[in-house]
Amino acid sequence: MPPLTVNGDMKSTLQDYISKNKVMIFSKTTCPFCQKVKDLFKTLNVEYTALEIDKLDNMSAIQAGLFELTGQKTVPNVFINGNHIGGCDSVLKLHSDNRLxxxxxxxxxxxxxxxxxxxxxxxxxxxxxxxxxxxxxxALLDFVKPSPQGTAWGLGGTCVNVGCIPKKLMHRASVLGEEHEDSKKFGWDYGETKPNHKWDVMRDGIQDYIGSLNWGYRVQLREKDVTYINGYGEILTPHKIKSTNKRGKVQEITTETIVIATGERPRYPDIPGVKEYSITSDDLFSLPYCPGKTLCVGASYVSLECAGFLHGLGLDTTVMVRSILLRGFDQQMAEKIGIFMEKGGMKFVWNAVPQKIERLEEGTPGRYRVTALGREGQEIVEEYNTILYAIGRDPCTSGIGLENVGVKVNPKNGRVICDDREQTSVPNIYAIGDIVDGKLQLTPVAIQAGKLLARRLYAGSKLLCDYVNVATTVLYISFQCDYVNVATTVLCISFQCDYVNVATTVLYISFQCDYVNVATTVVYISFQCDYVNVATTVLYISFQCDYVNVATTVLYISFQCDYVNVATTVLCISFQCDYVNVATTVLYISFQCDYVNVATTVFYISFQCDYVNVATTVLYISFQCDYVNVATTVLYISFQCDYVNVATTVLYISFQCDYVNVATTVLCISFQCDYVNVATTVLYISFQCDYVNVATTVFYISFQCDCERSYNSVLYIVSV
Incomplete structure (x- = not known):
């Protein structure tokens, strides 16, 4: 090969190589010690530059120059951050001392x-x-550019200030109002005075709470010795950033590494009056006045959530939809949500897009005229006090200096292009969160990506953030019914979790029924978990029935667990039945586990019966085990009978074992019978085990029956 190009003397040329490369290895292709050092850096995911001097014509001159610089004649000759480390033994010693x-x-x-x-x-x-x-x-730079309406907020980002937190609190305020009306049916007497909601009291309480969170974040940064700079950051060079505070004071700082985490802001269309006279979710949660008659433009979950709690607070609320609800979500369920909202009194303007907004009256709120264009070309004109836009969000990547250093962005959406390590096209600049192109835009994902990035940069970790089937949490509810003389119908869900590298967590409920003279129908779900490296966790419920004269129908699920390295955990329930005067049907399951290295565990139950006046039928299973590499264990029960006037029939199984090297564990039960004069039918299962690194855990129940002369139908599941 040609000789190494020398700019000036050899020593200066070598120093130029050393200063421009974080890890510089002067090597020979035939040297096993050189290869050993390079392999070590590869395993540590450390980028290095290797100059193979035996392929260059002036190898002797290079060796002489290195000797002059270091006093070392052999290769590899390693430099880190401009400092001479030495040869292979020196690098390995640093690594063994945990100092590399x-x-x-x-x-x-x-x-x-x-x-x-x-x-x-x-x-x-x-x-x-x-x-x-x-x-x-x-150092951390944070600066919020005020919205067109002048709204700004403190440290913590969208979720804390103008997203999840205030939205949930306003939703809670809405639910409390609905519960006030429901409470009258339980004996509460408030007289003839209609309750009045005070927007300013709610807003002040929410903003005080958010303020406490802002302060808490500042305290955390101070406790960890992070320098907090309330300034707008702009990248000048790969290692220099300009910060401008709200008074215009400019400060320049230098850094080895930069992480961009600027998030997104709401999108505005290009129509007259939109920025002057409309608001977004950036403004709603701190709005100084009650919004009054409100138009929510957009069919996103942000638009529907805001419309939902505003309607629940008693405000005249309308949603304007361009085409479909919840684009990207299951459209069958999206349509059911729309139908449910309309039945609850929400107004919708379908297939229309605003063309201009005009102010008719100043005030708090004011009065505005919205002119929209329908799909058929018709003009739709209506007046509102507040117009809320929720048509999407754009990344905050313009104006922060990405073009100054050559960070590549997707020209279609402005998002930063990164590799699997969140590294941009500039080696020392990384990006995380909603601004990364092609990644999930979720708060838990951003948190996990930030933590893992820091650990890879400064703790030698190799763990990447898993963006495939990771940490998508979906709470999806469709609740439709036609009730006659129904006392109380409640759909209640409590969903709390702390996910780390969770592939997918889905809570899905489809609840359709036609109830006549039903006293109480309750669907209640409590889902709390702390997952670490869980691939997929799915809770799926399909509940369809036509009940006549049923006293109580309860679907209750409590799912609490701490899984470590579990590949797939699925809880699937399909419950379809037509009950007439059913006495008691109970399906009870308790599922507690901590898995270690179990390949597949399957629990399957099929329960079909036609009961008439049955005294007592009990199927009871207790299954406790500690499995390590279990090959195959099968418990199978088939129970078919025709009982007449039977007082008690009990099937009881207790199965306890400690299996080694078992691949698959299957508990399968098929229970079919026709009972006469039996009072109670109970299916009870308790399944407890200690598993770690489980490949697949599936819990599946199919329950179909036609019961007569019974009063209670209960499906009860506890999974811990």
């Missing part, structure tokens, strides 16, 4: 910070705190 990654991650003394994070949302805060906890000098 510290040496690699230690920045040059020319930089003020090891890491600067631009953006103080969930992802940015997570990355900054994790890096500081690992001993790095960190």
């Amino acid at each position: 990654m510290v040496t690699v991650s230690t920045p040059s003394t020319a930089y003020e910070y090891d890491l600067v994070v631009i953006g103080g949302g969930s992802g940015g805060l997570a990355a900054a705190k994790e890096a500081a906890q690992l001993g790095k000098k960190v």
Whole structure:
């Protein structure tokens, strides 16, 4: 090969290589020690530059120059961050002493910070705190540009200030109003005075709570020695950032590494009056006045959620939809949600898009005329006090200096293009959160990505954030019914979780029924878990029935677990029946487990029967085991009979074992019977085990029956 190009003398050329590369290895292709060092850096995911000097014509001159610089004649000759480390033995010694990654991650003394994070949302805060906890000098820049209506907020990002947190609190306020009306049916007497909701009291309470969260984040940064800069960050060079505060004061700081976590803001269309006279979710939660008659433009979950709680607060609310509800979601369920909202009194304007907004009256709220265009070309004109836009969000990637350093973005959407390590086209600049192209836009994902990035940068971790089937949490409810003389109908869901590398968590409920003279129908779900590296967790319920004169129907699920490295956990229930005067039918399941290295565990129950005056039929199973590499264990029961005037029939199974090297464990029960004069039918299952690293765990129940002369139908599941 041609000789190494020398700019000036050889020593200066070598120093140029050393200064421009974080890890510089002078190597020979035939040297096994050189290969050993390169393999070590590869396993640690450390980028390095290797100059194979035996392929260059001036190898002798290079060796002489290296000897002059270091006093070392052999290869490999390794430099990290401009400092001479030595040969293979020196590198291996650093690694065995757990000091190699510290040496690699230690920045040059020319930089003020090891890491600067631009953006103080969930992802940015997570990355900054994790890096500081690992001993790095960190600064975090956060600045909120006011909305067109002048709204700004504190540290914490969208979710805390203008997203999930205030939305849930306003939703709770709405539910309390509905519960006030329901309480009258349970004996509460409020007289003739109609309750009055005070917007300002609710808003102030919510904003006080959010303010406490903002302060809490600042305290956390201070406790971890993270420098908080309330300034707008712009990247000038790969290692220099300009910060401008609200007074216009400019400050420049230098850093080894940059993480961009600037998030998104609501999108506005290009029509007259939209920025002057409309608001977005950026403004709603701190709005200084009650919005009054409101138009929510858009069919996203943000639009529907806001419309839902505004309607629940007693406001005249309309949703304007361009085409379909909840694009990207299951459309059958989206249509059911629309039908449910319309039945509840929500107004919809379908297949229409606003063309202009005009102010008719100033005030708090004011009065505005919205002119929209329908699909057939017809003009739709209506007046509102408030117009809320929720038609999508755009990444905050313009104006932060990405073009100054060559960070590549997707020209179609403005999102930053990153590899699997969240690294951009500039090696020392990373991006996390909603601004990353092609990744899930969820708060838990951003938090996890920030933590894992910091650990890879400063703790030698290799763990990547899993963006495939990861941490999608969906709470999806369709509730449709035609009730006659129904006392109370309640659909209640409590869903709380802390996910780490969770593939998919889905809570799906389809509830359709036609009830006549039903006293109480309750669907209640409590789902709490802390998952670590769980591939898929699915809770699926399909509940369809036509009940006549049924006293109580209850579907209750409590699912609490702490899974470690579980591949798939599925709880699937299909419950279809036509009950007439049913006495008692109970399906009870208790499922508790901690899995270790179990390949497949399947629990399957098919229960079909036609009961008439049955005294007592009990199927009871207790299954407890500790499985390690279990091959195959099968418990199968087939129970068919025709009982007449039977007082008690009991099938009881207790199965306890400790299996080694068993691949599959299957518990399968098929129970079919025709009972006469039996009072109670009970299916009871208790399944407890200690599993770790389980490939697949499936829990499936199909319950179909036609029962006569019974009063209670209960499906009860507890999974811990």
